[in-house]
Amino acid sequence: MKIIATTLLALFLGAAVSAQDLPTKSLTPGTWELGVFGGGGTGLGKSDDTQFFLAGGRIGLVLTKEFLPGWARGNFEYAVDLMPIYTVFPPNSAVYAGSFKPIILQWNFTRGKTIAPYFQAEGGILFSTHNIPPGDTSYVNFTPGVGFGVHIFTRESRALQLEGSVIHISSASLGTHNPGYNGSFFFTIGYSWYKTKK
Numbered sequence: 001m002k003i004i005a006t007t008l009l010a011l012f013l014g015a016a017v018s019a020q021d022l023p024t025k026s027l028t029p030g031t032w033e034l035g036v037f038g039g040g041g042t043g044l045g046k047s048d049d050t051q052f053f054l055a056g057g058r059i060g061l062v063l064t065k066e067f068l069p070g071w072a073r074g075n076f077e078y079a080v081d082l083m084p085i086y087t088v089f090p091p092n093s094a095v096y097a098g099s100f101k102p103i104i105l106q107w108n109f110t111r112g113k114t115i116a117p118y119f120q121a122e123g124g125i126l127f128s129t130h131n132i133p134p135g136d137t138s139y140v141n142f143t144p145g146v147g148f149g150v151h152i153f154t155r156e157s158r159a160l161q162l163e164g165s166v167i168h169i170s171s172a173s174l175g176t177h178n179p180g181y182n183g184s185f186f187f188t189i190g191y192s193w194y195k196t197k198k
Contacts, residue, residue, distance in 0.1 A: 037190025
C-alpha cells in the first residue's frame with residue numbers, strides 16, 4: 001500500500017515539475033474525451049480486509065479555456081464514468097456490482113507539453129447483487145471521493161492515464177445498518193482518446 005502511494009505521489013510531483021511552457025494541445029475547450037480503464041483498491045482502517053476490482057469507461061468534455069498563472073494553469077473538465085464491472089471482496093466472499101459516476105469535476109494542469117496532472121472531485125452510486133458491507137445493510141451505496149492522477153500523452157490526441165483516488169462508500173442509511181467503508185484507496189490505469197474541436 002505504501003509503495004503504491006509513494007509511486008503515485010512521485011508520478012504526480014514529477015509530472016508537475018516537468019511541466020514547461022507549452023500547453024497540452026489535446027485539452028482545449030470543447031474537446032471530448034473517450035476512455036477505458038481498469039484497476040483495483042483496498043479498504044483503509046477497519047476495512048483493510050476488503051479489496052475491490054473494477055473496469056469501465058469514461059466520457060468527458062473540457063468546459064473552459066486555460067486560466068490561472070504558473071504551475072496552477074489549467075482548465076475544467078466534466079466527466080462521467082460507467083463501471084459495469086465493480087467487484088467487492090469482503091473476507092471469504094465476492095460481491096458483484098456495477099457503478100455509475102454522473103459527477104466528476106476535474107481540474108487539468110495544462111502547462112506541460114506531453115504530461116498533464118489532474119485533480120478531481122467525484123460522486124457516484126454503486127448497485128450490488130448482495131448487501132455491502134455484508135449483513136443487514138444495503139445493495140445500493142453512494143461513492144463520493146477525490147482523485148488525482150496524470151495524463152501521459154503518447155501523441156496529440158491519445159493519453160495513458162494513471163490515477164489514485166480515495167472513495168467513501170456508504171448507503172446513506174438506506175439499509176437498517178450503515179457501517180459503510182469510510183475510506184478506500186483505488187488505483188486505476190486507463191487510456192483515452194480526445195476529439196478536439198476544430
